[in-house]
Amino acid sequence: xxxxxxxxxxxxxxxxxFALAYKHIFVNHRLFATGTTxxxxxxxTDLPITRVQSGPYGGDQQIGAxxxxxxxxxxxxxRDPLTAQPHEPDITALxxxxxxHDVPVATNLASAEALMRSVEQGLLDxxxxxxxx
Numbered sequence: 001x002x003x004x005x006x007x008x009x010x011x012x013x014x015x016x017x018f019a020l021a022y023k024h025i026f027v028n029h030r031l032f033a034t035g036t037t038x039x040x041x042x043x044x045t046d047l048p049i050t051r052v053q054s055g056p057y058g059g060d061q062q063i064g065a066x067x068x069x070x071x072x073x074x075x076x077x078x079r080d081p082l083t084a085q086p087h088e089p090d091i092t093a094l095x096x097x098x099x100x101h102d103v104p105v106a107t108n109l110a111s112a113e114a115l116m117r118s119v120e121q122g123l124l125d126x127x128x129x130x131x132x133x
Contacts, residue, residue: 001029001073002029002032002066002072002074003026003030003031003032003072003074003076004031004032004063004066004072004074004076005031005032005033005034005037005038005041006033006034006037006055006059006060006063006077006078007037008055008078008079008083008085009080009083010080010083012036014078015037015076015078016045018078018109018112019044019045019047020044020045022116023047025116025119025120026045027047029119030050031047031048031050032049032050032051032063032066032072033049034053034054034055034059035051035052035053035059038050038051038052039051055087056085056087058090060087060090060093061093063075064093064094064097067094067097067101067103068101072103073103073104073124074103074104074105074115075094075098075103075105075106076106076115077094077095077106077107078107078108079091079107079108095107104118
């Protein structure tokens with residue numbers, strides 16, 4: 001699977017800890033991440049990560065393009081709902097693309113945990129089956 005990891009500034013420590021906790025799963029998949037988030041995860045886990053631009057500089061749109069091209073299978077985007085983001089339209093567009101293209105997306109730690117357990121159990125394999133048809 002191709003998995004995108006994104007986190008707002010106040011959630012970067014959380015996503016790094018999340019990546020450490022699920023490293024045993026992530027190691028079997030291709031990871032993508034926005035700028036600083038990807039660097040922090042890479043430094044903490046030694047996992048290979050394809051990094052795109054930072055979110056405010058177009059990284060959310062780059063991940064969105066991969067979703068639109070059916071090159072992304074899962075998005076974990078730990079958002080800070082209490083802080084206004086200057087690139088909110090890009091965030092909304094990214095989430096809309098996930099909905100349009102049936103890409104599972106987690107926007108908080110609880111939903112991210114549920115999705116990772118689904119990945120671990122092979123419950124999201126339907127995406128690869130649908131692609132083959």
